[in-house]
Amino acid sequence: MAPSVNANLSALVLSNGALSPTFAPTTLGYTAQVANGVTTLIVTPTTADTGATATVNGTTASTPISLAVGANAIAVTVTAPDGVTIKTYTVMVTRAGLQTATGLGTTLSIANPSTACTLTNTQFTPRAGLPGPQQSTLPAGYAYLYPAVDFKAEQCSSGSDLQVTFTFSGVIPSNAVLLKYDATTNPPWQSFTPSSIAGNQVTYTIHDGGPLDGDKAVNGEFVDPVILGVPAVSAQSIPTLDRWALLMLACAMLAMAGWRLRHR
Numbered sequence: 001m002a003p004s005v006n007a008n009l010s011a012l013v014l015s016n017g018a019l020s021p022t023f024a025p026t027t028l029g030y031t032a033q034v035a036n037g038v039t040t041l042i043v044t045p046t047t048a049d050t051g052a053t054a055t056v057n058g059t060t061a062s063t064p065i066s067l068a069v070g071a072n073a074i075a076v077t078v079t080a081p082d083g084v085t086i087k088t089y090t091v092m093v094t095r096a097g098l099q100t101a102t103g104l105g106t107t108l109s110i111a112n113p114s115t116a117c118t119l120t121n122t123q124f125t126p127r128a129g130l131p132g133p134q135q136s137t138l139p140a141g142y143a144y145l146y147p148a149v150d151f152k153a154e155q156c157s158s159g160s161d162l163q164v165t166f167t168f169s170g171v172i173p174s175n176a177v178l179l180k181y182d183a184t185t186n187p188p189w190q191s192f193t194p195s196s197i198a199g200n201q202v203t204y205t206i207h208d209g210g211p212l213d214g215d216k217a218v219n220g221e222f223v224d225p226v227i228l229g230v231p232a233v234s235a236q237s238i239p240t241l242d243r244w245a246l247l248m249l250a251c252a253m254l255a256m257a258g259w260r261l262r263h264r
């Protein structure tokens with residue numbers, strides 16, 4: 001009897017994520033999405049003919065496949081028992097970018113049309129820990145209650161917008177501003193108004209290559225050193241009693257004094 005020419009799979013299973021479309025022996029192309037925290041993937045193929053063999057990216061099926069952020073092509077090659085007939089199934093696995101980072105009680109979140117857009121370098125630094133030039137040039141008149149955040153996002157859509165949201169540990173007043181550091185400008189800290197302040201969250205948008213993008217290049221990368229400034233409380237803003245309230249308070253104090261004299 002001639003060797004079988006059956007190079008089909010009967011099943012294809014991922015250790016993380018789900019195949020789309022659902023597996024079928026005659027469907028050769030699939031996609032899958034996994035979270036940023038998934039750094040490796042095991043692909044387990046089952047051959048329809050027990051005499052056939054299958055490899056994953058040229059190695060044994062049990063070998064973990066390393067996943068980069070973004071698209072990862074995984075080839076499952078099946079060789080029929082005849083040793084000649086070969087069929088290849090392809091799975092395009094997309095690993096999501098790192099889009100949230102937390103430090104010193106502050107959380108940074110980003111959103112971009114590209115799911116591969118990822119934070120590659122994020123630093124949270126209290127005011128006292130800023131480098132000399134940055135610390136000495138911070139504008140007066142503001143309270144810097146939260147850390148400066150210096151981050152870089154890569155593999156984003158070129159020419160796109162990046163939505164940035166900070167979540168702080170306390171409620172942010174509506175007149176707070178964000179200040180961005182750029183050593184090439186005078187003064188180096190430039191203030192701008194966030195697009196939204198709601199409770200303890202502050203949101204703004206950076207355009208790739210725009211004035212808030214630190215590298216000033218349309219390249220799908222965003223560079224942004226920024227700090228939140230809360231206007232210092234002035235004497236005029238301290239709540240005071242008006243003259244009628246003061247009069248009522250004086251009358252109340254006089255009445256209390258009279259009551260005490262009568263009850264001695």
